[in-house]
Amino acid sequence: METVIPVEWLIPHKIANGWKFQCSTNLRNLVATNRAALFFRQLVILLEQDYHLVNFHFKIQHNRKKIDQLEIFVFCGDDHIEQEPEPVSICSSCDVTHPLSQSTLLSEQQYTYAWLDFRNRPKLILTPKRHIERLSELKDENGEMEAFWYDTVEIIDRECDNINELIYPVLSLNHGTFRKHAHMHLKIDISKDIWETKIVPRHKEKLDYLEQLLKQTELISACFTERHLQQEIQKGVIGNMNNELKQTDVQTKSISK
Ligand SMILES: [Zn+2]
Numbered sequence: 465m466e467t468v469i470p471v472e473w474l475i476p477h478k479i480a481n482g483w484k485f486q487c488s489t490n491l492r493n494l495v496a497t498n499r500a501a502l503f504f505r506q507l508v509i510l511l512e513q514d515y516h517l518v519n520f521h522f523k524i525q526h527n528r529k530k531i532d533q534l535e536i537f538v539f540c541g542d543d544h545i546e547q548e549p550e551p552v553s554i555c556s557s558c559d560v561t562h563p564l565s566q567s568t569l570l571s572e573q574q575y576t577y578a579w580l581d582f583r584n585r586p587k588l589i590l591t592p593k594r595h596i597e598r599l600s601e602l603k604d605e606n607g608e609m610e611a612f613w614y615d616t617v618e619i620i621d622r623e624c625d626n627i628n629e630l631i632y633p634v635l636s637l638n639h640g641t642f643r644k645h646a647h648m649h650l651k652i653d654i655s656k657d658i659w660e661t662k663i664v665p666r667h668k669e670k671l672d673y674l675e676q677l678l679k680q681t682e683l684i685s686a687c688f689t690e691r692h693l694q695q696e697i698q699k700g701v702i703g704n705m706n707n708e709l710k711q712t713d714v715q716t717k718s719i720s721k
Pocket residue numbers: 555556557558559594595596647
């Protein structure tokens with residue numbers, strides 16, 4: 465089957481602080497018709513080579529009224545002056561033997577790992593196995609780019625029990641200064657209802673262990689930059705803070721890194 469991406473899908477619609485792209489299909493269908501790699505490749509070429517964007521945030525979601533329409537928001541902006549993440553001693557997305565990795569790893573695929581969020585937020589995370597930092601670094605020739613999106617859909621279906629597009633998770637992927645963890649990671653935001661009814665019961669043991677682990681700062685500090693570690697301690701995500709306070713604090717963050 466010849467794969468072609470409709471030109472309309474790559475037309476940027478200007479919004480505050482960025483652009484919006486619209487695909488007249490849903491993510492499941494984009495993957496099922498083997499067009500995900502081609503679409504996202506063309507999109508990152510447009511953004512990185514034509515627009516010269518380095519620092520940007522992707523937000524990928526289904527239109528709330530037209531569920532067969534996938535919307536990709538690209539936010540950038542010159543008000544983002546934070547620095548690139550500094551190197552950490554241990555990349556918990558690469559070193560799967562680290563306790564923090566062990567407590568969050570859900571599954572291993574050919575090119576990806578699926579995880580619980582290592583900061584214990586209601587998210588699932590998908591990372592490429594290779595330590596790369598941008599979507600554009602995924603390869604086409606061995607099917608790595610296509611597999612990344614295929615695995616995204618599979619993991620959402622597996623963990624959320626074939627969720628429909630009306631309540632499909634919002635996905636986000638940060639580039640450059642928009643991220644705190646260097647290793648490229650797709651964040652899959654899970655709604656409170658799905659989190660509490662599907663994810664927590666299924667992974668209770670891992671989540672309990674993670675909660676204990678996050679209190680032991682010395683055990684996990686090598687996985688964070690000093691600056692990031694201090695921020696997380698202040699927020700109460702890491703260290704010995706009252707758990708109720710931590711949950712409230714984490715849930716009030718909207719676009720988080
Ligand atoms: Zn890594």
